[in-house]
Amino acid sequence: MKRVVFDTDIGIDDAMALLFLHFARDVELQAIVTGFGNASVDSTTRNALYLKEKFGIEAPVFRGATEPIGPSLLRGYPDFVHGRNGLGDIDIPDLGCRAESQPGAQAIVDVVRQYPGEVSIVAVGRMTNVAAALELCPELPQLVQQLVVMGGAFGFNGHRGNVSPVAEANIAGDPLAADRVFTSGLPTTIVGLDVTEEVIMDRAYFDSLRKDAGLAGRFIYDISRYYLAFHESVTGRYACPVHDSSAVAWLLQPDLFTTLDSTIRVATEGIACGQTVWAAPGTRYETNGWDGLPVCGICTAVDSDTLLQLYADTLASAVGKPSR
Numbered sequence: 146m147k148r149v150v151f152d153t154d155i156g157i158d159d160a161m162a163l164l165f166l167h168f169a170r171d172v173e174l175q176a177i178v179t180g181f182g183n184a185s186v187d188s189t190t191r192n193a194l195y196l197k198e199k200f201g202i203e204a205p206v207f208r209g210a211t212e213p214i215g216p217s218l219l220r221g222y223p224d225f226v227h228g229r230n231g232l233g234d235i236d237i238p239d240l241g242c243r244a245e246s247q248p249g250a251q252a253i254v255d256v257v258r259q260y261p262g263e264v265s266i267v268a269v270g271r272m273t274n275v276a277a278a279l280e281l282c283p284e285l286p287q288l289v290q291q292l293v294v295m296g297g298a299f300g301f302n303g304h305r306g307n308v309s310p311v312a313e314a315n316i317a318g319d320p321l322a323a324d325r326v327f328t329s330g331l332p333t334t335i336v337g338l339d340v341t342e343e344v345i346m347d348r349a350y351f352d353s354l355r356k357d358a359g360l361a362g363r364f365i366y367d368i369s370r371y372y373l374a375f376h377e378s379v380t381g382r383y384a385c386p387v388h389d390s391s392a393v394a395w396l397l398q399p400d401l402f403t404t405l406d407s408t409i410r411v412a413t414e415g416i417a418c419g420q421t422v423w424a425a426p427g428t429r430y431e432t433n434g435w436d437g438l439p440v441c442g443i444c445t446a447v448d449s450d451t452l453l454q455l456y457a458d459t460l461a462s463a464v465g466k467p468s469r
Contacts, residue, residue: 148265149265150177150264150267151163151178151204151267152274153178153268156182156183157372158387158388161390163202164365165390165394166393166396168460169393170459175260175264177206180249181222181273181318182318183231191240192232194206194240194243197242200360206245207249209248209273210274212273213273214273216320219314225375228371235368249274253274253278254278264289267293267396268292271319272315272319272326275292276323286439291332291396298339298421299443301446302343306420309419311417313337316411330439334399335421336391339443340445343449344387344391344452345386347384350457357457359461362460362461365460373385391444394455402446402448404442405445406426406440407440407441408426408441409424410422410438
């Protein structure tokens with residue numbers, strides 16, 4: 146059984162990833178921690194609570210970070226990607242549940258301390274909550290089983306940044322937090338644009354989810370309309386890359402990916418702000434900014450066909466399960 150804390154700025158692709166986790170076999174969601182990013186923290190928390198109610202997710206929801214801990218490359222929220230409410234502007238009813246009173250970073254620490262060595266953190270938004278958890282609990286790297294991050298771009302497979310030539314949105318939204326997390330010693334695997342841009346869901350795929358995956362498939366179909374229209378306006382294709390759900394796929398089936406061990410730094414200022422930079426472990430440079438750093442894993446290749454099948458099969462398993 147995989148115990149998971151899901152750290153998220155719930156927009157459209159985050160919601161798809163949350164349902165992937167919820168219906169995956171051998172996963173026990175311990176907490177959903179929200180943060181700013183795809184929308185305000187008020188909106189992402191509401192979105193998490195909405196999915197909790199609609200799909201009977203038992204994990205408690207904790208409200209997390211409202212702003213970055215350092216300079217950010219980004220301003221405002223990408224409503225042109227996720228809609229004003231973060232879920233493609235679908236109607237969201239009044240909710241009967243509320244977020245827990247405990248702050249998100251403290252919730253991460255408490256869950257990890259309750260199950261030392263057993264908890265995986267899947268972080269698909271800014272690194273702000275994890276950085277704050279490290280501040281509260283410096284021994285967190287020794288207590289966490291693994292951290293799986295959707296973020297970054299390292300240039301593999303020809304993929305670069307999506308908010309600047311070199312920066313990816315999750316990292317660029319709080320570069321300082323990301324640099325602290327990647328140099329902390331947390332056992333980290335980074336699932337970046339290098340592989341998420343290699344996995345594509347097209348019109349036929351979403352049609353199939355709507356047909357075969359019950360309520361979850363119909364919900365994903367509905368929220369994806371806005372997201373697909375955005376991507377079509379950029380690429381000319383009515384299709385989207387699979388970002389956050391690729392991080393979940395790494396948790397569930399890591400053999401779908403090829404990884405490279407490396408040390409990671411994040412540029413925190415200047416025109417490269419938010420850039421994720423990798424180096425071979427132990428290499429000596431003229432700067433001491435790389436000396437003695439822990440190793441992270443970078444995903445450099447992916448079996449996209451099998452990943453897409455895993456997602457479809459997992460959502461199809463949702464058919465007939467209780468929901469609200």
